[in-house]
Amino acid sequence: MVQPTRRDQSYHKSLGTPTNALVKEARILMVGAGGIGCELLKNLVLTGFGDIHIVDLDTIDLSNLNRQFLFRHEHIKKSKALVAKEAAHAFNPDVKIEAHHANIKDPQFNVAWFKGFTMVFNALDNLEARRHVNRMCLAADIPLIESGTTGFNGQVQVIKKGVTACYDCTAKETPKSFPVCTIRSTPSQPIHCIVWGKSYLLTEIFGASEEELAQIDNSEDSENAKEIEKLRQEAEALKNIRESMGTSAFPQLLFDKVYQDDINRLRSMEEMWKTRRPPQPLSYAGIIEQKTGSQRTTEEILKDGQRVWTLEENMVVFKDSLDRLSKRMESMKAAANGDSAQPVITFDKDDEDTLDFVTASANLRSIVFGIECKSRFDIKQMAGNIIPAIATTNAIVAGLCVLQSFKVLRGDYSVVKETYLSPFASQRLLASDVSRPPNPDCPVCSVAYTSLLVDTTRATLGNLVEDFLRLELGYGEEIVVNKGSDLLYDVEETENLTKTFGELGIGGDTFLTIIDEDDDNPRVNLELIVQESTTVDGKPIQAVNFPPPVSAPTDGSESQEPQSPIPRKKPSSSSNRNGVHAAEPSVTNGNGNVSEPSGSSPIKKRTISQVEEAEHQAKRSKLQTAVPDDDDIIIVEDTDGAIVIDDD
Numbered sequence: 001m002v003q004p005t006r007r008d009q010s011y012h013k014s015l016g017t018p019t020n021a022l023v024k025e026a027r028i029l030m031v032g033a034g035g036i037g038c039e040l041l042k043n044l045v046l047t048g049f050g051d052i053h054i055v056d057l058d059t060i061d062l063s064n065l066n067r068q069f070l071f072r073h074e075h076i077k078k079s080k081a082l083v084a085k086e087a088a089h090a091f092n093p094d095v096k097i098e099a100h101h102a103n104i105k106d107p108q109f110n111v112a113w114f115k116g117f118t119m120v121f122n123a124l125d126n127l128e129a130r131r132h133v134n135r136m137c138l139a140a141d142i143p144l145i146e147s148g149t150t151g152f153n154g155q156v157q158v159i160k161k162g163v164t165a166c167y168d169c170t171a172k173e174t175p176k177s178f179p180v181c182t183i184r185s186t187p188s189q190p191i192h193c194i195v196w197g198k199s200y201l202l203t204e205i206f207g208a209s210e211e212e213l214a215q216i217d218n219s220e221d222s223e224n225a226k227e228i229e230k231l232r233q234e235a236e237a238l239k240n241i242r243e244s245m246g247t248s249a250f251p252q253l254l255f256d257k258v259y260q261d262d263i264n265r266l267r268s269m270e271e272m273w274k275t276r277r278p279p280q281p282l283s284y285a286g287i288i289e290q291k292t293g294s295q296r297t298t299e300e301i302l303k304d305g306q307r308v309w310t311l312e313e314n315m316v317v318f319k320d321s322l323d324r325l326s327k328r329m330e331s332m333k334a335a336a337n338g339d340s341a342q343p344v345i346t347f348d349k350d351d352e353d354t355l356d357f358v359t360a361s362a363n364l365r366s367i368v369f370g371i372e373c374k375s376r377f378d379i380k381q382m383a384g385n386i387i388p389a390i391a392t393t394n395a396i397v398a399g400l401c402v403l404q405s406f407k408v409l410r411g412d413y414s415v416v417k418e419t420y421l422s423p424f425a426s427q428r429l430l431a432s433d434v435s436r437p438p439n440p441d442c443p444v445c446s447v448a449y450t451s452l453l454v455d456t457t458r459a460t461l462g463n464l465v466e467d468f469l470r471l472e473l474g475y476g477e478e479i480v481v482n483k484g485s486d487l488l489y490d491v492e493e494t495e496n497l498t499k500t501f502g503e504l505g506i507g508g509d510t511f512l513t514i515i516d517e518d519d520d521n522p523r524v525n526l527e528l529i530v531q532e533s534t535t536v537d538g539k540p541i542q543a544v545n546f547p548p549p550v551s552a553p554t555d556g557s558e559s560q561e562p563q564s565p566i567p568r569k570k571p572s573s574s575s576n577r578n579g580v581h582a583a584e585p586s587v588t589n590g591n592g593n594v595s596e597p598s599g600s601s602p603i604k605k606r607t608i609s610q611v612e613e614a615e616h617q618a619k620r621s622k623l624q625t626a627v628p629d630d631d632d633i634i635i636v637e638d639t640d641g642a643i644v645i646d647d648d
């Protein structure tokens with residue numbers, strides 16, 4: 001008989017035999033190997049999870065090392081997924097770990113691949129990827145443990161199709177954007193000047209000139225139309241100056257254009273300054289003349305990123321960083337070797353040259369407008385939309401993820417919790433609550449999912465609409481077929497009916513959304529996941545299997561209806577033609593980070609207010625369901641005498 005190892009005995013004791021067996025057999029996917037991911041992987045490996053897959057698209061950066069403790073200095077520029085695998089494997093060589101240096105949205109990670117896992121953990125930092133994994137887990141019907149941290153706040157949510165709310169059941173906040181006139185003409189806060197440096201000046205000089213600026217809202221009312229036209233001409237003139245990049249005249253031309261000529265033009269618009277302090281232009285030659293003998297060297301200034309630089313120091317950094325970026329641009333152009341695509345340099349908070357340029361140019365603009373200057377350290381956080389990541393928050397959240405995972409493995413969804421870490425809230429540090437039920441109006445989870453076997457060379461859209469949806473599933477006339485946001489079919493749009501799936505660009509793993517527009521009693525949206533196949537019982541299209549209905553009707557109409565695999569919507573439910581609910585939020589800013597809609601602190605990952613909103617939601621649902629307040633973490637005796645740590 002094989003003797004259990006000491007490690008095994010510990011697992012048995014701490015988890016109990018049944019849970020330990022589930023943990024060992026589970027096949028786990030962890031998406032993201034950053035702040036939360038490193039902690040989580042360590043926990044998973046030390047808890048005895050036997051088979052773990054990691055997906056992360058990024059490489060290790062110096063700024064990750066303070067909290068992503070699986071990584072060391074020598075790992076900089078190496079794949080996070082691969083290094084995390086190596087480091088964690090050393091903790092427990094019995095664990096099978098597979099690493100994928102890839103984007104989770106890549107087509108190889110399709111629904112069938114997701115179905116191969118027992119459970120998925122999200123350890124991501126952006127809404128887009130979170131939403132994608134949420135949708136894939138719903139389509140594959142695999143439980144997901146979603147987590148996020150913002151500074152000292154954190155959150156863990158268990159998502160199980162048809163049982164709990166999904167990631168998209170509550171609206172997410174819209175990204176912060178600033179009116180174009182605030183950024184270009186009337187800044188009043190440091191962040192306005194930082195956005196100007198990052199999203200306007202840097203982009204105009206080193207970016208794709210036609211680039212749309214995510215943080216600037218161009219949809220101004222007509223009153224400002226004339227001013228906007230002027231600003232457009234100004235930007236045009238700036239593009240001409242860009243042509244002199246690499247010459248010794250370039251820094252002065254640029255400086256005098258943006259800090260002198262443009263400012264003088266603004267000052268001439270007297271109306272604008274009736275209630276505001278007019279900006280004071282700066283002159284390149286003037287600042288050079290003012291320089292005293294006691295100047296610090298460029299190196300000394302650059303080393304001092306925590307101190308707010310003086311006007312002269314900002315000027316030195318402006319010139320120096322402009323020079324560094326210009327040289328980089330020249331060599332990128334030379335390397336492009338006449339390729340049609342223009343090389344571009346975009347802002348990255350970890351790219352010192354772009355950070356120095358944005359710091360100096362933002363501060364110089366602040367001086368012009370009489371706004372407080374900021375240190376490079378502060379500007380890095382503001383421009384990168386960051387609330388500093390806290391290692392202990394990540395560690396606590398990763399621990400909570402694992403506690404929830406035991407309940408998921410046991411299928412004990414009645415006790416899964418949404419847990420919040422909010423040290424500055426008036427209540428307790430750790431607050432947990434019962435999972436919210438699915439939102440019946442959610443465009444993502446209150447839909448039916450099914451896979452469809454399709455001979456894409458033979459099957460036409462007409463076969464789908466007539467033979468499959470109308471004859472087999474009993475849909476009426478009023479239906480819409482969408483591929484993402486593209487309309488393929490509705491009663492007026494019939495020209496695609498004779499085209500094959502192949503001709504319409506519908507291949508394996510394409511999601512098609514069927515929207516029932518029947519006025520009286522429409523079905524919930526149906527998501528069809530196409531799988532290419534050539535031998536389908538002679539039929540060009542066939543459903544693989546229908547899942548049980550996800551949201552049963554509440555209006556009592558169920559018993560009168562013929563049996564249908566696609567449930568009817570609840571009476572209040574409403575979706576638009578794109579299958580997207582009206583409250584569907586937009587998601588991320590250019591960095592993929594979540595942005596706050598109205599407050600002043602730019603933030604990362606899920607916002608504090610999101611966490612609080614979710615907390616309130618959970619509180620409300622708790623009141624409705626009257627679940628006893630028993631959310632302390634306790635230690636109980638399991639049936640076989642082992643100690644189980646649980647929080648229910």
Ligand SMILES: Nc1ncnc2c1ncn2[C@@H]1O[C@H](COP(=O)(O)OP(=O)(O)OP(=O)(O)O)[C@@H](O)[C@H]1O
Binds near residue numbers: 031034064104105389
């Ligand atoms: N679509 C995606 N596919 C795979 N991995 C992703 C995807 N989007 C984000 N990630 C990974 O999720 C992880 C999130 O970790 P974290 O929040 O600590 O961010 P970070 O990029 O490591 O840190 P920072 O943003 O502070 O520099 C990152 O390693 C990132 O590469």
Ligand SMILES: [Zn+2]
Binds near residue numbers: 165166168
């Ligand atoms: Zn949902």
